Amino acid sequence: MKNYILLYLTIIIVSFNGYAQQSKINSADKNYNNYAYINAIKIYERVAEKGYKSEDMFKKLGNSHYFNSDFEGAAKWYNALFEMNNDVEAEYYYRYAQSLKSTGQMDKAKKIMDEFNSKFKNDSRSKRYDENEDYLNKIKANSGRYTIENAGINSKYSDYSTFVHDNKIYFASARDTGNFSNRKHKWTDEYFTNLYFADVDSVRVMKFKNAVNTKFHEATPVFTKDGKTVYFTRNNYVTGKKGKDAHKITLLKIYKATFENGKWNSAVPVSFDSDNYSTAHPALSPDEKTLYFASDMPGTFGQSDLYKVSINDNGDFGTPKNLGKSINTEGKETFPYVTSENEIYFASDGHPGLGGLDVFVGEIGNDGSITNIQNIGNDINSPKDDFAYIINPDSRKGYFSSNKDGGQGSDDIYKFLETKRLKCLQELNGVITDAETGATLPGAKVTLFNNEMEQKNTVPADASGNYIFPVECGKTYYVRAEKTDYTTKEVPITIEKTSGKTSLPIALDKSTCKVTVGDDLGKCFGIKMIYFDLDKSNIRSEAALDLEKILAVLNDNPNMKLDIRSHTDSRATFKYNENLSDRRAKSTIEWLIGNGVSKNRLTGRGYGETELVNKCADGVPCTEAEHQENRRSEFIITAL
Template sequence: MNKKLTYIGLSLVLLSGGLHAQEQPSLRHRAEQLFERYEYANAAGLYEKLVDKKKVRTSDMERLAESYLYLKDYELAENWYARIVGTDDFSEESLWNYAEVLKQNGKYREAKEQYGRYVERYGSSERATLAIAGADSAVVWMEHPTGHRLRNEQSVNTDLGNFGVFPTSNGVLYAGEPNTVIGKRSGMTGQAYLRVYSAERSADGGLSNPTVMLESFNGSELHVGPAIANASEDVLYVTRTYPGKDTEKHKENGQKFRKHNLELKIYRLEGNSWKEEDFAYNNVQAYSLGHAALSGDGRTLYYASDMPGGLGGVDIWYSELQGDGSWGAPQNAGAAINSAGDEMFPSVVGDELYYSSNGFAGMGGLDIFRAKGERNSFTGRENLRFPINSAGDDFAFAQLQEDEDGSIGYLSSNRSGGAGGDDIYSYSFRKPKIIIILEGLTLNRKTEELIPDASVTLYSGNRQIVGRVRSDGKAEFRFTLDRNTDYKVLGEKQGFHADSASIAGINPARDTTLHVTLRLEPIFRVGDKFVLENIYYDFDKHNIRKDASEVLDQLVRTMRDNPTLKIELSSHTDSRGTHRYNEGLSQRRAQSAVDYLVSRGISRDRLVAKGYGETRLVNRCKDGVPCTIEEHQANRRTEVEVLEF
C-alpha cells in the first residue's frame, strides 16, 4: 500500500506473517529480505555493493532505485532510473517510475518524454493520459507561478510527519508523529503513532510551542488525527485508525492482511472532559471514513471515504444535520468534485470547497483543488497551481484570514526541501509593493555565444524549487524574487556541464533588477578539459567533503544527462611535498571522487581516476620558486577531460 493510504490516507495495512531468513544468506538474498521488510535504507546499502560490478543485474539496479524512491531521495532515484532505462531488460514499472521521479524533481518536460515513451512501448492508458496532461500544465504553472509565498513552519516540523492544520480561536490543531515512542510503534512507518497536537499562532500565521494534547481522544492505541472543531469549539471531529481486532480482512499475492480502516469519532465537551461517540456511518469492517470538514453554518459535514457507491477510490461525501441533531445518510459530492482517483482532506472557506485529488491533471501526487458550491452542487473546479501545489503530495489546505490585501493560511506537503516527511507550511498572498527581478543569460563558457533553450531552475536556500523556466531565443531568463531571501540558480543543457550562481537576499527601498550570467561548459569534443571549481580537500586528506560533494553532484547530473560521455577525472597538487607523496595523494583524491560518482549511479566503466601530483602545474610555482598562497591554490585543482562523447 502506498503512503497516501497509510497515515495521510484512509487505511493502515498491517501485514500478518513475515519472511524467514535462511542460514548464511547471500548478499543479494539479504538485500531482498530487507527490501521485502520495507527496510529500504538498509537494503540500499547492500544493493549499492551489488551494482558496483562490471556485469550488473538490471534487477539489482531496479531494487536500488526503488529503495531510493521509497526513501524519497528523488535525485538519486533519477540517477539510477536514467541508467536502468538504457539497458535492454528494464521492467515496465521502471520506465513509469523514471517518469515519476523526473516529475518529482520538477522536470516536467523530461517526464512527459518518458510518459510518451511508456505509451509507445506499453500502450495508452487513463493514468498515462492524465500524467501527460498534468506535465503539460505544470510546465506553464512553474514558468508563471502565482503570488503565494510559502514558509516551512520549522518550529513545529520535525524529521517525522506533521500535517493537517486546523485553526482555532487561539492557536491550531494538527496531527504529528511524536519523536519519542511510548508503547507500540507503527509497523509501516517505524515511528510512534500519530497524535493530535496544539500549537500557538502569531499574527502572521507563524506557529510555535507544539504540544501533544493530553485529552482522552489522544489515548487510542493506533493513529489519531487530524482533528477539527465546530465554531464554538465544544465539539471535535477526530479521525483515527480503528484499534480493534474485528478489522477488514484482505488477501493479496498469497499474503494475508488486516486493514485497520479509519473511523470518525465525535467528542463533545461536558464540563472538563470529552464524551466520545461514534459517527453513525462508520463501518470499519468494510471501508474507511475520516478527514472531516464543517460548512460555515455547521449544517453540512464533509468527509472522505472509500465506501461503496463512489466514483473512484476515495471520494468526498457529506451528511446534513437533521432536526434531532443527528447527521443524515452519506451523500456523494458528485462528479464535479470526485474522480476515478482519490479525493481527500476537504475544507470549507465561505462558498468554496478545498480538497486534494490525484484524479485530475496536476503537478504530481495529491494536488489541492477548489470549487464553488455546496453539498453535491459545485462548479468551477480549478487547480491552485504552483507553488501551492508541487510534484509531491499537497493537501490539508486551511485558510486563516482573507482581506482586500490578500490572505494567509496553511497547507501540508511532502515536497522536497522540507524538514522531514509531511511538513506544515504557512502561505501568504500579498500584492507586492516592491518588486525584485532576477534577469539572466545562459552563455557558452568557451565562446561566449548565446545558449537558448537551457533549463534554468531557481532554488531557495533549502534546495526547494521556486521556479523553472527555459532561456528564450535570446538566451535570457527571468524570475521574481522575495526580499531577504537567499537563492541559487542552476543552468543545464545536454552537451554542457551545468553552471550555477548564488543570489544573496536583499531588502531594497524601490523596485530592483538583479543580473546574473550562467556560463555552461561545452563537452562536445574528445580532449576537452574543464576544472571543477571549488573542490577542496582537508589538509593531507582525500575524503569527499560536503562542499565538494555538491560540486560533484553537478558532474553527476552532467554524466546522467549525457549517457555517452566518458571522462578522466584527475586530481592535481601544488609543488610542496615530494613528487612521490603528491602523486599518491592526488591518486587517492581522484579515486575518491570517482567512487563518489559511482555511488550516485554513474557506471564505473565511464570513469577513469588519475592523480598527476605536481606534474601539470598551471603556473611558475615549481620546487624552489617562492609563490603566494593563491598561486599554490591554482595548482590544487580537479579536472575533467572528455575521453568519449
C-alpha cells in the same frame, strides 16, 4: 575430475545463494504486504545490491519509496523496472513520471508522460494531461501570490494537517515526547502521530486531551464552531490471515468526540466507517451540515477519492456521495477543505502538477458539482508533497503542510498570507435613489444574481443608500433593487476583466399602480408573458425574474389572492393550445407555491386561443409581433 567437482560446488553455491536471496525476498514481501515499507526497503535493497533483478521487486521497491514520498529513491527503482520492461501497468508510468518531476528531471518526466498518454488514453489523468499541455505555464501564472514562512511549531519529525479554532492551531505530530513506550509506525519508521495544539501567536506546543489521543495515529482534526465536537482521523488494525502468516492491515477511520461536562468523551467511529476500506481527513462545510472526506471505499475511481456526506439534525449521517470525476482521478485526491466562498481546496497527484501531491482549488456549484479546478501555484506547491491547505477567507491567512526541501522534519507546517487572489475580483457598488427627487433610499433591499439568476447575495442599502458586492471579473450579473412604495427594478451588468471597482447606481420609480379586485397585477410590472421554452412548461430564468415581482407583492399583501391565466396564439391546434396553456398556468402556480405562497391563495388555468386580443385567428395573416400580443399571462386579483 577436478573440473566436475568445481562445477558441482559452483552449482551448490549458486543454488544456495539463490535460495538465500529468495528467502530474503519472501521476508521483504511480507513486510511490504504489511505496509512496513521501511523494513521492506532495507531487505529489497540489500538483495538488489547483490545483483538480483526482478520486475516485481523493482515495482515494490519503487512503491515503498513513493509511498514514503522519497521520490529520488522511487525514481531510481522505477528506472530499474523500465530498463527491464516498460510493458507495465499505467500506475507505474504515472508514478515514475511524478517521481522524475519531483527530482527535477522534467524532460524525462515529459517523455514518460507522453508514453503514458499514448498507451492509456482512457485514464482520466491522461486526458487531463492531453487537455493541459501548457499546465506549467498555467501554474506559473497562478504563482507569486503568497508570502510563506515556517509556522514555528515544527519538530524534527512529521508535523502536518492544521485546523484553527478559538485562536489555537491544532495539528498532528510524530514528535518524540520522551516516553519509551511510544510506538513507531512500520510504514514510515516514525512515531505514531498524536494531536497537539498551540496558540496561534505562540510556539509553545501542548498535547491534546488523552481521551482523543491513543497509542496509534490521530491526525487531521476539525472542530465545530461551538467547539463541542471534533472529527479526526485515527488508524486501526484489521487482523489478516491466521497462523504463521498472520498480519495486520492498517486502515484509517474518521472518529467523532464530544465535549461534555468539562471533558472530552471517548471518541467513536462515524457510521460510514468500515473494516474493509479507509475513511480519513474530515472537513466541515461552513454551515456544518456536510462532512467532506477522503476514502477508497467501493466506487472510488483511484487510490483515494473525495466524498461528502450529509449531517442530519440529530447528528446521524446520510449516505456518502462521491464528488465525481471532475475532481477525482485514478490517482490520489485527499485532504479537502471547504470555505464560505464555495471553494474546495484539496491535494492531488492526479491533476497536472509539479510532482508529488499538489494543492488545487475548485468551485462548488449550487448543484454540488466541482468546476474550474486550478493548481494554486508554485509558492505553495513544490516537486515534493504539498497538502492540508486551509485558509481564512477574510484575512487570507492560512496554513499548509509539506515535505519540501528546507524543512525541519519529514513534513512541516508552513503559514502564509495570500497577497493576491487567484480569482480576479472587483467591487460592485452603487447608490439606490428616488428617480424623481434624487433622494437616497436607505434600507432598500439589494440582491445580486448571477447570469443564471442564482441568488448570490442580499444586502440592505446603508444610511446613505449605498450597497457593495464582491464580484468576479468578466462575469455578468443582475442587480435587483426593492423598496416599499417603489417599483422593483433589475439591472444587468457585465464586470470588466480587470480588478477594480464598478459603479451601478439604480433609480427607483414611485409605484403609481393602484390595484383592486379584478385588476391584472401583471400590468403593474409590465408583465405581458411568462417565458417558457418552445412547447414546454418549465419556468425559465427570464420567467423567474417576473415571478419574483409577483411573489414580493403577495408576500407584502398576505390577504391577496390571484387567478393565473395563461393564453396562447392561434398557431397550433385548438386542443394543443388549450393543454399547453393549462400546463403553463399550473407550472406558474407551482413555482409560487414552491417559494412559500399558500396554495389556497392561487387558482388558474389555461385558456389557449379562446381569448385573442386581436384579429390573429386561424388563417389570418399576422406579424410575429401581433401573434406575441396573444401569448400573454394574466394575474387577476380575486381578493385583497
